[in-house]
Amino acid sequence: MGLALALRELSRRRLLLALGAFLAVLAAVFSVYRPDGFALKSRSLQYSSASTQALVDASSSVLGNLSQSSEQLSTRATVYANFMASPAVIDLIGQQVGLSGAQIYAAGPVNANEPRVVQEPTALKRNVEITGETIPYRLNFESQANVPTIDIDAQAPTTNQAVALANAAVVGLRRYVTSLEAEDRVPSASRIAIRQLGAANGAVVDSGISKQLAVMVFVAVFLLWCALVLVAVRFRAIWRDSAGLQQDGAEGHDWSGGADRGPGATKAAEQAPQPARTRDPEGALFDDSEGAPLFDIPAGRGDDLHVIPARSLR
């Protein structure tokens, strides 16, 4: 009934509803597009991710050689995964895909074996993380203990960009390591080889998010508007009623429902019988003074206004 009354009230104000719908459409459009001069440009809410793996290997691959241990390489993989998030490597990765290092946000591995309290970020770390939250090009590096591989997860606005970024991360690492080896003139037999275990694969993560967001914004704004209209209508009605009551009061009428106010009114009120406070047989207390009916109902029919039918199932 309450919902029906509200809907009926709203349906009487079609112009306001139309205005609300227009505002909601406007908000929905601007939630997925941004103004670019006189045109609208997509906010690129949709994003894709891609992943690949890099094997930290020796010149003569350990994968096919039983005499070589992969332990040292596993440790090295963890080290590499950490420094891949450093600006030097990120710059190299950015060059591969035509971005600057500052346009890419990268995070290194987290040791899952550490207690949660240690893993949780400090204020300083959060400061850095917050600055990178709006950057659309993101890289995440993970390494597992005892495995000489680095997992690379890339995120970008399109699938092609995400795949390119993931592939570029391997190339960037390889270039960086190679440049170090060349600089230090490391013998070729002792050099590290970074091998990509297959090209990166990627896909759209949140297809349809723009439509979803637009619908959510439309519904939220429209419902808010409807609520505001109902509140405003109710307030206006109360305001008008209160003005009428105030006028009645100024003319000497008792708008509280009692007798006309006069010199003897207070005394008469004091002498009037107090409202009964009755205790029912099982002890529930009912106070007549607080049980005034909600509506003007003829005597004899309004007595049971607050009575709920005993067999009522609804």
Added chain:
Amino acid sequence: MAGTAVLDRPATSSASVSRPTALQRRAAVTRRDAFPHTRRPLPWLLAGFLAMLFVVPIDSTELKIHLPVDSRIDRFAVIVLVLAWMWLGGDQRAFVRTRRSKLFAGAACVFLAVAVASLLLDAGRIINLGDFQLAEKRFALLGSFLVLSWFTLTALRFEDVRGFATYLIGLATLMSFGMLIERHTGYNVFYELSRELLQPIAKVALSPTVIHPAVGSDGRVTVVGPTIHGLAATTMLMVVMPFALVRVLDATSRRSWWLNSAAFALMVAGAMATDRKTALVVPVAVVIYIGCYRPRQVLRLAPLGLVVLAGLVHVASPGALGTILAVNEAASSDSTTHRVGDFTDVAPDIMAKPVLGRGFGTLNPEQPSQFRINDNEYIDEIWEVGAVGLLVFVWMILAPVALARSAIRTRGPTVASLALAASAGCVAFFVVCALFDALSFPQAPYMFFVVAAMTTIAAAGPEGNVVPTRELVRKLAGGRARVVAEASP
């Protein structure tokens, strides 16, 4: 003391001996239809939901049917409540038309609006971080809380509240008993029973119970009852505890006094069995709150009550008091150290989004490298929904307490006692929110939203009951007929 008669046993009055008045007839008719004697299905559905909260580990039970958002059993139960509300005419009991205060419902609506705004106004960043789906799940949970509260507000009448209070005390007592068994034997009856009973339709995870302190987290046992964390179980008991306490204070019969005292003591013992400091802090806060309104009764019972309670808790949960009262260990424990860090380490996030926060439901506890688990719901709220959201959240919790105040002070003993007990439950939740992230465990907010609705109903008294639509239409039609008859020559 007068309230006791109202709450616990029938009072004999001279009026009842003589011919019953219209008011008494009305009261008798209404009482016959009050919970648990009612045949109205909506209160019984609510009772079923509450029984599920107290018996089934809802956050460890997934039905074998998949929903788009979540498959937890409570989401299905909430959907059933909504369908029942629509089918059985819940809308005929429109809350808006009643004399019940709209303070709490208004605060809840504003909180929802702020939460939606915090998400949508920063949607780009949230989507970029991949937190949008997580937020959707959290919104589904928030929706469940609000739906339950709305259901309670529209399904219950004032006369039902007394029966529901008794029902809650019964459920909490049973739960405490189960937790004491769990503490002593390591057998979690809630998990095991649910697994057996719900096997055809749901999967119930293993209980995290650990009864050896050396193996448990932070040198404490892990006793969880029907939840996944002892703090959630403690909160459930703490929210119900005031109903028993107020009845103890108001009791005039020995039977009532003993029964409610035993229930209260069992709840304290059950909460203490979790070895959580919350189980000590919250009852103290609740007793202080009730003491503000009933100082004489509380002071009279306090000395004896403390001694008896301490002895009983020691017998029921050996070692629990020692663990909780070990101040030095508590001050240097990992838990306390972590709490101290909460305030400083979340500062960057709060300063970055001070007004509406970083978006409701976007804190992902499964990413420890990015998000802390704050042992304080208020910090979580200012982090997620900003200063505006925090203010509204506090308003939402304190609204029932505020509206109960006048009812406790000015109304008759029936209304006052129920309003006091129910609002004390809200105070318990208010304190709990300062001690851990209460919204992370669904049982705690579910209980709050039910008790807050009960406070609203109790504070309004019998006058707050809604007239069913068909009754109203009949009466309005009668009124209109009279007006027409008077106007006609």
